Amino acid sequence: KSPKWAIAYKFKPEVKETKLLDVQYQVGRTGAITPVASLEPVYISGSTVSRCTLHNEEEIKRLDLHLGDTVKVIKSGEIIPKIIEVVTKLRQPDSIPISFAPFCPVCNGELYRGEDSPISYCTNTNCPAQIQRQLEHFCSRDAMDINGLGESLISRFIELGLIKCIQDIFALDYQSIAELDRLGAKSAQNLKAAVEESKTKNFDKVLFALGIRYVGDKTARTLASFFGNIDALLTADIETLKSVPDIGDIVANSVFSYMNNDNNKILIEDLRRIGLNFTFTSDQVSNALSSRTFLVTGTLPSLGRKEIEALVLKHGGKIVSSVSKNLDYLIVGDNAGSKLSKAQKLGSVNIINEADFIGMIEDN
Incomplete structure (x- = not known):
């Protein structure tokens, strides 16, 4: 695929030294624990860096980090801060080695780490951080799209005891919300309308909103389209899940585990009673793009990436996540990245622009 004789020259990234002040831990919605380095602020590649992800326990061990260490920092791809090494000759003799958190930093719950996984997870499903x-994921734009219910308001509602779980979103006391500082009756009314509107979302959006590990928005649509409704998905065995196009062992096992967890079954039944949609309705309007695969790169003149992807699906096409021999068309806009060069090298991919894509639909 790639010419062995070709050489790509890149500028060496700017390297700066700074001090490691502390290591803090973030808890994700799946319980994943991510260590984050707190650094003495340093200006590098156009901005000031004071925090940097350490990814997992293995990265901490690889770097052999101690509190107060002088570390070398770069920006990976000119964007993401990364510690590349410790200046050990400057290490103080009494410095304390960094040990990974033994318990969840938020709820003190036990941590679990799979045999082949570098990531540790909090096992407490009632962990406040999770x-x-x-809740943030459930309300996000690509999920239930509850406009106005973002990170800060969710945090505030949790502190006030208005929300403790996903089900509580649909039982909010809007009179109490109207009386809160910086909100008022109009904000409460708009939030109520957004919550009610979310009940009309298609099954794939609801499935994505549930936050099943390894299930992104495209995988959620694939599953929703294949099974049609939640009951078929709840009763699917591992082999049936593996038979779904583009679903591998890891995703199949994750979905099976989620659907067979008693707490998750209760959540699904509660949301069904509330009125959320657990039956998939296809919004396909034609077969103009049937059996063809598409991918978008760069900034298009008039349509956003999500709009293009929605059009592909509406006309029978399929969205893929990367450039490969399985890709038929790469839709290219301004500032196209590595996907374009990879498609050009591959030779089998049709490279088109936004107008070409629209023409494909109109011609059919």
Whole structure:
């Protein structure tokens, strides 16, 4: 695929030294624990860096980090801060080695780490940090799209005891919300309308909103389209899940585990009673793009990436996540990245622009 004789020259990234002040831990919606380095602020590649992800326990061990260490920092791809090494000759003799958190930093729950996984997870499903992230994900634009219910308001509602779980979103006391500082009757009314509107979302959006590990928005649509409704998905065995196009062992096992967890079954039944839609309705209007695969790169003149993807699906096409021999068309806009060069090297991909894409639909 790639010419062995070709050489790509890149500028060496700017390297700066700074001090490691502390290591803090973030808890994601799935319970994943991510260590984050707190650094003495340093200006590098156009901005000031004071925090940097350490990814997992293995990265901490690889770097052999101690509190107060002088570390070398770069920006990976000119964007993401990364510690590349410790200046050990400057290390103080009494410095304390960094040990990974033995318990969840938020709820003190036990941590679990899979045999082949570098990531540790909090096992407490009632962990406040997990609940906060789950609620944020559930309300996000690509999920239930509850306009106005973002990170800060969710955090405030949790502190006030208005929300403790996903089900509580649909039982909010709007009179109490109207009386809160910086909100008022109009904000409460708009929030109520957004919550009610979310009940009309298609099954794939609801499935994505549940936050099943490894299930992104495209995978959620694939599953919703294949099974048609939640009952078929709840009763699907591992082999049936593996038979779904583009679903591998890891995703199949994750979905099976989620659907067979008693707490998750209760959540699904509660949301069904509330009135959420657990039956998939296809919005396909034609077969103009049937059996063809598409991917978008760069900034298009008039349509956003999500709009293009929605059009592909409406006309029978399929969205893929990367450039490969399975890609038929790459839709290219301004500032196209590595996907364009990869498609050009591959040679089998049709490279088109937004107008070409629209023409494909109109011609059929």
